[in-house]
Amino acid sequence: MTQLLWTSKVVLVHLGVTSVIAHIKVGQMHAALEAKVLVVSAQVCGDDICELDESCLNCPADCGVCPMATSIKVAIGLPVALICTGFILTVVVSQGGDSFVVLTGKACYMGFCSTTSLQPVKSNSSISRATDVTVCTVVNTSFKPGFIQPGIYDGRTVAVKHIQKKHFTLSKTIRKEVKEVRELDHPNLAKFIGGSIEVPYICIITEYCPKGSLADVLLNEDIPINWGFRLSFATDIARGMAYLHQHKMFHGRLHSRNCVVDDRWVCKISDYGLMAYRKEDSEVLSSTFHCGDLCRIYSPPEVLLGNTNTNTAAADVYSYSIILVEIATRSDLISQAQTEPVKLDIMWRPPLPELKAGKSDSDCPNQVEYCELIKKCWSHSVTTRPTFEQVKKMLDKMNPHKVSPVDMMMNLMEKYSKHLEAIVAERTQDLLQEKQKTDRLLYSTSRVLSH
Known part of the structure; x- marks a missing residue:
C-alpha cells in the first residue's frame, strides 16, 4: 500500500453539527477518525436574510442600501450651499443698491x-x-x-x-x-x-468743499497762490484722474469748474461717472451758453471731429492741459470767452503761458518742463499724449520739495504776520516821532506865551 492520501466526497444534507467518522482497518488493527463539521444552508441573495458573507454592497436586497459616504455628502452639499449663498447675496445687493x-x-x-x-x-x-x-x-x-x-x-x-x-x-x-x-x-x-x-x-x-471750484480760487486775487500751491493743485488733479482711469472710468467733463478745493486746500475732482443718471441733463446743458461752443475749449480735436466720444483717457488728458494753462495764468478761459469772443475751430488752443524763471515763490520752478507738459497733453496725436501716471511723475520731478497745502498756507500766514509786525513797528515809530514833534511845538509855544 503506497498511497498516503485518499480523498472522498461526502454530501452533508442535515444542517447543524455533523460528525464524520472514518473507519480504517489495517491488518488486524482497526482505527476510527472522527471530525465534526458545522453544516449551514447555502447563501441566497433575496431571501430576506443578511448572511455573514452578504453586505450592502453585494446584496442590498437582504442587507439594505449602504449609507452615503461623507465625501459624497460634501461634494453635493457644498455646491448647493454656494448657490444658495450667492442667490441670497444677489438679492441683498440688488436691494441695497437703492440705499x-x-x-x-x-x-x-x-x-x-x-x-x-x-x-x-x-x-x-x-x-x-x-x-x-x-x-x-x-x-x-x-x-x-x-x-x-x-x-x-x-x-x-x-x-x-x-x-x-x-x-x-x-x-x-x-x-x-x-x-x-x-x-x-x-x-x-x-x-x-x-x-x-x-x-x-x-x-x-x-x-x-467750502473753498469752491478751482476756477473760483484762481480768479480770487485776495488769495495768494504761489507756485507751490499751483503745482499741488495740478498734482492733486492728476492723482484723482489716474485713480479713475485705473478703475476703467473716464470723466468726459473735466474742467476747472469740476475741480473743487476743500478746507485743507486739497483739490478734488467732482461730477464724474453716472452717465446714464445725468444723460438728459447733459443734453440740456450742451445747448446752454456755458456748455455749448465754450465747452469746445476743453474738447480734443478727435471729439470735435466726431471720431470718438468724450469718455476716453486721451480726451481727459487733453482737458487737463487746458486746466494747466488756467493754473499757470490764474485765469478762467470760459469767463474770458464770455467777454472776449474767440473763434473756436477744431485746431484752436489757448496760447502757452509766459512763465518767469526765478527762485521766488511767485516764479515757476521749471517753466520749460511745465510748458512741455502742456504741449504733450494737448497733442493732436492721441497716442503721444501721456497717461496720468506719467503726468504725476513729471510733476513730481518739477516739484521735488513738495510741501503740503496746509504747511504752505501756514508759511504764508507766518510771512504775513511778520510783515504785519514790521508795518506796525514802522507805524509806531512814525507815531512816536510825530508825538515828539508835537511835544516840542507845544513846549516852544508855551515859552513864547510866557514871555
Whole structure:
C-alpha cells in the first residue's frame, strides 16, 4: 500500500453539527477518525436574510442600501450651499443698491427752505435709514441746472447738483453706475453720497468743499497762490484722474469748474461717472451758453471731429492741459470767452503761458518742463499724449520739495504776520516821532506865551 492520501466526497444534507467518522482497518488493527463539521444552508441573495458573507454592497436586497459616504455628502452639499449663498447675496445687493436714494422736499429747491428736510427713501427692504436728513439751506429762489448749491444731509454740509429730467427710471444701468461710483474712495475725489430720483427734483449729492471750484480760487486775487500751491493743485488733479482711469472710468467733463478745493486746500475732482443718471441733463446743458461752443475749449480735436466720444483717457488728458494753462495764468478761459469772443475751430488752443524763471515763490520752478507738459497733453496725436501716471511723475520731478497745502498756507500766514509786525513797528515809530514833534511845538509855544 503506497498511497498516503485518499480523498472522498461526502454530501452533508442535515444542517447543524455533523460528525464524520472514518473507519480504517489495517491488518488486524482497526482505527476510527472522527471530525465534526458545522453544516449551514447555502447563501441566497433575496431571501430576506443578511448572511455573514452578504453586505450592502453585494446584496442590498437582504442587507439594505449602504449609507452615503461623507465625501459624497460634501461634494453635493457644498455646491448647493454656494448657490444658495450667492442667490441670497444677489438679492441683498440688488436691494441695497437703492440705499443711495434720498427723497428731497419740494420747498428745498423752490427757495428759502429753512425747514424742509431731505429724507431717506422708505421701502419694504432693509436698506432704509432711520436718520433723517436735516435742513437743506438753499437760499436761491431758483435751482439753475449745472450749478452746485449747498445743503445739509445727516448733519453735514453737502453739495447738491440739480439734474434736468422730465422722467426718471431707476434702471439696472443706473444701479450699476451708482454701485461703481460708491466703491470709489480717493482723497482727490469728491465722495458721492446719494441722490434724489423724485421728478422734477432729481439731484446728485456729493461731498462739499467750502473753498469752491478751482476756477473760483484762481480768479480770487485776495488769495495768494504761489507756485507751490499751483503745482499741488495740478498734482492733486492728476492723482484723482489716474485713480479713475485705473478703475476703467473716464470723466468726459473735466474742467476747472469740476475741480473743487476743500478746507485743507486739497483739490478734488467732482461730477464724474453716472452717465446714464445725468444723460438728459447733459443734453440740456450742451445747448446752454456755458456748455455749448465754450465747452469746445476743453474738447480734443478727435471729439470735435466726431471720431470718438468724450469718455476716453486721451480726451481727459487733453482737458487737463487746458486746466494747466488756467493754473499757470490764474485765469478762467470760459469767463474770458464770455467777454472776449474767440473763434473756436477744431485746431484752436489757448496760447502757452509766459512763465518767469526765478527762485521766488511767485516764479515757476521749471517753466520749460511745465510748458512741455502742456504741449504733450494737448497733442493732436492721441497716442503721444501721456497717461496720468506719467503726468504725476513729471510733476513730481518739477516739484521735488513738495510741501503740503496746509504747511504752505501756514508759511504764508507766518510771512504775513511778520510783515504785519514790521508795518506796525514802522507805524509806531512814525507815531512816536510825530508825538515828539508835537511835544516840542507845544513846549516852544508855551515859552513864547510866557514871555
